[in-house]
């Protein structure tokens with residue numbers, strides 16, 4: 744398959760879900776939803792909620808093409824992460840990874856001695872080559888140790904975010920809530936959580952040699 748060049752910064756590939764400092768942080772003017780049954784944005788638009796109605800963080804504006812700034816590798820664009828997790832797009836190139844009867848590929852930080860089955864993950868899948876290879880070469884956490892897993896049944900599990908009170912203040916540290924959780928109307932979600940089922944640990948070198 745012919746794939747366009749991935750964007751780079753100082754020689755390093757910039758993942759599709761990584762925001763750039765050149766895009767300003769978008770305002771998130773919280774108000775009570777109609778009927779006081781949750782939170783909403785005062786200027787809410789169609790892109791501000793997930794398909795099941797959860798309020799999604801806005802992150803940063805897309806920088807203009809050729810605009811300045813640097814990639815913020817320690818941050819994730821909420822809209823792009825949600826879009827990639829929802830449609831199972833590659834977190835590096837933003838495209839659909841090549842299909843395989845053995846499932847899509849995920850990279851989990853840490854050595855292979857922990858079971859991946861039923862793991863809850865915040866990262867979308869990756870194409871084996873070149874995206875997973877680039878991720879291992881460039882990401883310090885993955886370079887220290889990682890487990891490559893083929894996943895036959897990735898399932899949308901829920902969202903990570905911060906719960907808010909009725910006076911619109913953050914209610915504490917980020918939490919992960921499943922889709923059926925009654926507190927979801929009060930969550931300002933920043934990441935979709937995926938449950939990995941039907942997992943098989945694989946050797947990334949062998950995967951990319953196929």
Ligand SMILES: [Zn+2]
Pocket residue numbers: 833834835836837838840869870874
């Ligand atoms: Zn990819």
